Amino acid sequence: MELRSRVPDGPIEQKWDKHRFDLKLVNPANKRKYEIIVVGSGLAGAAAAATLGELGYKVKCFTYHDSPRRAHSIAAQGGINAAKNYQNDGDSIYRLFYDTVKGGDFRAREANVYRLAQVSLNIIDQCVAQGVPFAREYGGLLANRSFGGAQVSRTFYARGQTGQQLLLGAYSALERQIAAGTVTMYPRSEMLDVIVVDGHARGIVVRDMVTGKISSHMANAVALGTGGYSNVFFLSTNAKACNVTATWRAYRRGAAFANPCFTQIHPTCIPQAGDYQSKLTLMSESLRNDGRIWVPQQPGDTRAAKDIPDAERDYYLERIYPSFGNLSPRDVSSRRAKEMVDNGQGVGVEKNGVYLDFQDAIQRLGQHVIAERYGNLFDMYQQITGENPYQVPMRIYPAPHYTMGGLWVDYNLMSTLPGLFVIGEANFSDHGANRLGASALMQGLADGYFVLPYTIGEYLTSNKAGSVAADVPEAKAAEAQAAETTQRLLGVNGKRTVDVFHRELGRVMWNECGMARNATGLKRALAEIPRIREEFWTDVRVPGSGLELNQELEKAGRVADFLEFAELMCLDALGRDESCGGHFREEHQTPDGEAKRDDEQFAHVAAWAYQGPNATPALHKEPLAFEYVHLATRSYK
Amino acid sequence: MRLTLHVWRQASGSPSGRFERYDMPDADEHMSFLEMLDVLNNRLIEQGKDPIAFEHDCREGICGSCGMVINGRPHGPVQRVTACQLHMRSFKDGDDIWLEPWRARAFPVLKDLVVDRSAFDRIIQAGGYISIRTGAAPDANAVPIPKRDADSAMDAAACIGCGACVAACPNGSAMLFTAAKISHLGLLPQGQPERFSRVLDMVGTMDEEGFGSCTNHGSCEAACPKGISLDFIARLNRDLIRATLGKGMEVEAPAGGAG
Numbered sequence: 051m052e053l054r055s056r057v058p059d060g061p062i063e064q065k066w067d068k069h070r071f072d073l074k075l076v077n078p079a080n081k082r083k084y085e086i087i088v089v090g091s092g093l094a095g096a097a098a099a100a101t102l103g104e105l106g107y108k109v110k111c112f113t114y115h116d117s118p119r120r121a122h123s124i125a126a127q128g129g130i131n132a133a134k135n136y137q138n139d140g141d142s143i144y145r146l147f148y149d150t151v152k153g154g155d156f157r158a159r160e161a162n163v164y165r166l167a168q169v170s171l172n173i174i175d176q177c178v179a180q181g182v183p184f185a186r187e188y189g190g191l192l193a194n195r196s197f198g199g200a201q202v203s204r205t206f207y208a209r210g211q212t213g214q215q216l217l218l219g220a221y222s223a224l225e226r227q228i229a230a231g232t233v234t235m236y237p238r239s240e241m242l243d244v245i246v247v248d249g250h251a252r253g254i255v256v257r258d259m260v261t262g263k264i265s266s267h268m269a270n271a272v273a274l275g276t277g278g279y280s281n282v283f284f285l286s287t288n289a290k291a292c293n294v295t296a297t298w299r300a301y302r303r304g305a306a307f308a309n310p311c312f313t314q315i316h317p318t319c320i321p322q323a324g325d326y327q328s329k330l331t332l333m334s335e336s337l338r339n340d341g342r343i344w345v346p347q348q349p350g351d352t353r354a355a356k357d358i359p360d361a362e363r364d365y366y367l368e369r370i371y372p373s374f375g376n377l378s379p380r381d382v383s384s385r386r387a388k389e390m391v392d393n394g395q396g397v398g399v400e401k402n403g404v405y406l407d408f409q410d411a412i413q414r415l416g417q418h419v420i421a422e423r424y425g426n427l428f429d430m431y432q433q434i435t436g437e438n439p440y441q442v443p444m445r446i447y448p449a450p451h452y453t454m455g456g457l458w459v460d461y462n463l464m465s466t467l468p469g470l471f472v473i474g475e476a477n478f479s480d481h482g483a484n485r486l487g488a489s490a491l492m493q494g495l496a497d498g499y500f501v502l503p504y505t506i507g508e509y510l511t512s513n514k515a516g517s518v519a520a521d522v523p524e525a526k527a528a529e530a531q532a533a534e535t536t537q538r539l540l541g542v543n544g545k546r547t548v549d550v551f552h553r554e555l556g557r558v559m560w561n562e563c564g565m566a567r568n569a570t571g572l573k574r575a576l577a578e579i580p581r582i583r584e585e586f587w588t589d590v591r592v593p594g595s596g597l598e599l600n601q602e603l604e605k606a607g608r609v610a611d612f613l614e615f616a617e618l619m620c621l622d623a624l625g626r627d628e629s630c631g632g633h634f635r636e637e638h639q640t641p642d643g644e645a646k647r648d649d650e651q652f653a654h655v656a657a658w659a660y661q662g663p664n665a666t667p668a669l670h671k672e673p674l675a676f677e678y679v680h681l682a683t684r685s686y687k
Numbered sequence: 688m689r690l691t692l693h694v695w696r697q698a699s700g701s702p703s704g705r706f707e708r709y710d711m712p713d714a715d716e717h718m719s720f721l722e723m724l725d726v727l728n729n730r731l732i733e734q735g736k737d738p739i740a741f742e743h744d745c746r747e748g749i750c751g752s753c754g755m756v757i758n759g760r761p762h763g764p765v766q767r768v769t770a771c772q773l774h775m776r777s778f779k780d781g782d783d784i785w786l787e788p789w790r791a792r793a794f795p796v797l798k799d800l801v802v803d804r805s806a807f808d809r810i811i812q813a814g815g816y817i818s819i820r821t822g823a824a825p826d827a828n829a830v831p832i833p834k835r836d837a838d839s840a841m842d843a844a845a846c847i848g849c850g851a852c853v854a855a856c857p858n859g860s861a862m863l864f865t866a867a868k869i870s871h872l873g874l875l876p877q878g879q880p881e882r883f884s885r886v887l888d889m890v891g892t893m894d895e896e897g898f899g900s901c902t903n904h905g906s907c908e909a910a911c912p913k914g915i916s917l918d919f920i921a922r923l924n925r926d927l928i929r930a931t932l933g934k935g936m937e938v939e940a941p942a943g944g945a946g
């Protein structure tokens with residue numbers, strides 16, 4: 051397998067323009083003849099499907115939700131970055147590019163990141179024109195805030211519901227195209243496989259989640275915008291249905307999976323309350339702008355927060371990182387919180403959190419200002435915990451949140467399986483080993499609105515394959531395989547529920563491949579996972595039949611794939627014998643606990659290629675060169 | 688706490704259903720309502736029974752997937768809270784809890800507590816958008832929008848499309864949902880060019896989809912987990928009158944001026 055990144059030549063500022071000029075255009079009259087399948091209707095998928103439809107392609111868009119508006123993107127709270135420099139505080143395309151490469155700990159491809167920073171400007175224009183009600187200043191212009199460690203205010207937001215408003219914008223554009231007949235929408239349809247004909251992705255196998263019918267859909271190209279895989283940990287901030295099936299199935303058909311071990315643990319989530327807990331709730335990172343993070347200095351201190359005098363508190367981020375303080379990057383903040391809790395300084399009944407305290411901000415700005423900024427988040431916190439954060443500090447703890455890893459893509463966003471494009475969180479592209487806050491929404495919309503609609507044309511014009519029928523042998527075989535997997539799941543008829551296995555897998559992954567990793571633990575996980583997988587296939591109980599709405603069956607298929615994927619994640623984490631960004635290998639740290647990169651050996655993308663059911667996957671490396679942002683140790687002190 | 692659940696069970700594809708009773712002897716007050724159902728479902732599966740189908744995804748009150756009538760109220764007893772954000776501390780030991788799907792002509796039941804809400808998507812298809820091509824937008828700050836208008840537009844845009852308003856309405860009307868979208872777009876300068884065709888098209892589709900008419904009952908607002916205001920319905924009605932009288936066809940300049 052060859053990893054050709056297809057990054058255009060020339061100075062970085064001109065690459066994208068030049069590339070757009072060099073890309074072959076599709077004759078408008080021909081666009082109608084090309085069918086494109088888009089899987090997913092989150093920010094990436096909805097934006098892509100709407101734009102491709104508008105350009106004149108025949109688009110089919112699939113989602114397992116009942117409506118495209120429910121995609122997990124809807125839950126993003128904090129905001130979206132763009133290098134508009136509306137605040138005149140020194141931002142620029144170059145600075146956003148620089149921050150993203152550095153924030154990603156030098157494990158992203160420079161050219162992609164630069165393009166992302168460039169198109170960030172168009173995204174905000176587009177969204178405002180669609181009617182996205184971003185926050186505004188009294189003069190009527192757009193408001194910004196600084197977010198997640200950025201020293202400029204470049205984050206646009208719509209109260210605490212930015213993802214919702216952006217998705218509703220993309221959703222409305224999509225619905226408009228559905229009404230116009232350019233996009234056909236398939237809700238409640240779960241993709242179970244990619245159909246490969248003559249080495250090209252030419253379709254997908256889909257299960258109708260209401261009737262259970264399994265069928266094939268063919269096209270000239272397929273784009274996956276199917277989101278991330280944080281739910282491999284069972285407990286994460288992702289919506290319950292988020293899963294790895296689409297990308298995992300594509301991997302098994304020949305698309306390389308890049309950097310699966312790069313996962314992001316978000317520092318500000320509500321700590322787990324009990325064994326029955328089904329997911330973790332994120333408290334937007336924007337809270338760190340006004341909240342101060344602390345723990346009692348004395349381990350085991352059981353006093354209430356208000357009874358602990360200032361002198362006996364450890365504002366550890368402010369202490370260790372005087373210049374970034376509470377706004378230190380996510381990976382750094384998360385790891386430090388874990389250290390405090392591991393050291394017995396945790397707070398709450400379970401001693402499994404740290405405080406995020408707003409007392410100073412409330413005194414300085416008044417409660418109404420805090421309420422205006424974060425009211426809905428405070429309400430949500432109170433609803434979940436029963437505690438009033440205006441009066442007592444919030445308790446927070448890190449939780450799995452975002453996955454930087456994903457299917458490997460070239461500059462055109464095409465995977466190693468020709469004809470298969472990957473957009474949004476599902477690809478590996480722009481965030482390296484750590485994503486900056488408010489950059490995922492930007493990337494999803496960049497890919498969907500402004501990159502894929504151009505680059506896919508190049509593939510279509512240079513591969514003039516005509517349409518293929520849905521009854522080609524490759525499609526029939528893939529359908530039969532999907533049906534067989536379904537029958538196998540229903541047929542085990544064991545004693546334990548799907549959730550039991552998912553929780554067990556999650557526990558192993560959190561302990562061994564979570565916030566901190568080491569070789570011994572990863573090897574332990576690599577032994578445990580196949581055992582859990584085997585038990586799953588001999589002892590899981592999936593009730594009901596395949597020919598009905600069957601939520602347990604849906605879950606079972608997803609967990610079965612997580613049970614395979616988890617192994618690749620640990621293998622990647624073990625192979626990457628360095629610390630970088632969210633990947634912290636305990637063996638590689640400085641004396642004061644900072645991550646130690648090994649650029650000599652690991653300045654590359656690790657892309658894994660499937661070799662068969664029981665074979666070790668093959669590792670391919672895409673070397674990364676840093677011509678503009680020079681390799682340096684990240685320091686937030 | 689010990690609870691008794693009475694849950695509407697309706698098989699996949701079946702036109703009718705009935706209540707079934709389940710004991711929940713050990714609910715924890717810190718559990719969310721859906722976690723309590725998870726625990727029950729896992730037990731049902733272990734006992735070889737069919738688990739209760741209900742929709743959910745984000746469990747953060749934002750995706751609009753969840754929704755069931757709990758003791759006669761959409762999303763349950765706590766105002767402005769979705770079913771997924773409801774916690775068991777809102778109930779007490781010994782309570783009986785009745786669970787039903789949304790009941791409305793336009794939302795057919797698919798299974799147990801799961802209904803088909805695709806009629807909402809079709810209302811949006813009829814005009815719930817601003818016709819702007821990707822890439823054709825002017826600079827985002829080219830048109831200042833008074834903060835007050837932007838804030839009201841956001842109030843309306845906060846709708847999560849769960850359908851509680853329809854379930855709460857004795858007529859099964861989708862007025863609050865439709866009004867929220869019409870107001871969100873109608874309050875912004877970008878939404879002006881299509882403002883009056885939008886209201887005609889969306890209201891027309893709403894009627895075709897089998898939603899009932901609005902008789903100003905007001906239970907939609909009370910049931911809405913996002914507190915979408917009835918004022919938006921008044922706004923829709925004003926726009927509708929102007930559109931029907933044909934006066935609104937010319938573009939109106941100031942945002943929100945009429946509302």
Ligand SMILES: Cc1cc2nc3c(=O)[nH]c(=O)nc-3n(C[C@H](O)[C@H](O)[C@H](O)COP(=O)(O)OP(=O)(O)OC[C@H]3O[C@@H](n4cnc5c(N)ncnc54)[C@H](O)[C@@H]3O)c2cc1C
Nearest residue numbers: 090091092093094123126128129241277474475488490491
């Ligand atoms: C709680 C939370 C808060 C966040 N806040 C922010 C923020 O403030 N700023 C920011 O930039 N980022 C934020 N993020 C990250 C960001 O929201 C996501 O990375 C981004 O929205 C992902 O978009 P997407 O389009 O790639 O995928 P998603 O929105 O996850 O969409 C995936 C789509 O694929 C479909 N799908 C998946 N698999 C299949 C299948 N097999 N068959 C059919 N359909 C399938 C789903 O139905 C869905 O439509 C947040 C994330 C979380 C969890």
Ligand code: FES
Nearest residue numbers: 744746751753771
């Ligand atoms: S599950 Fe998303 S709103 Fe309740």
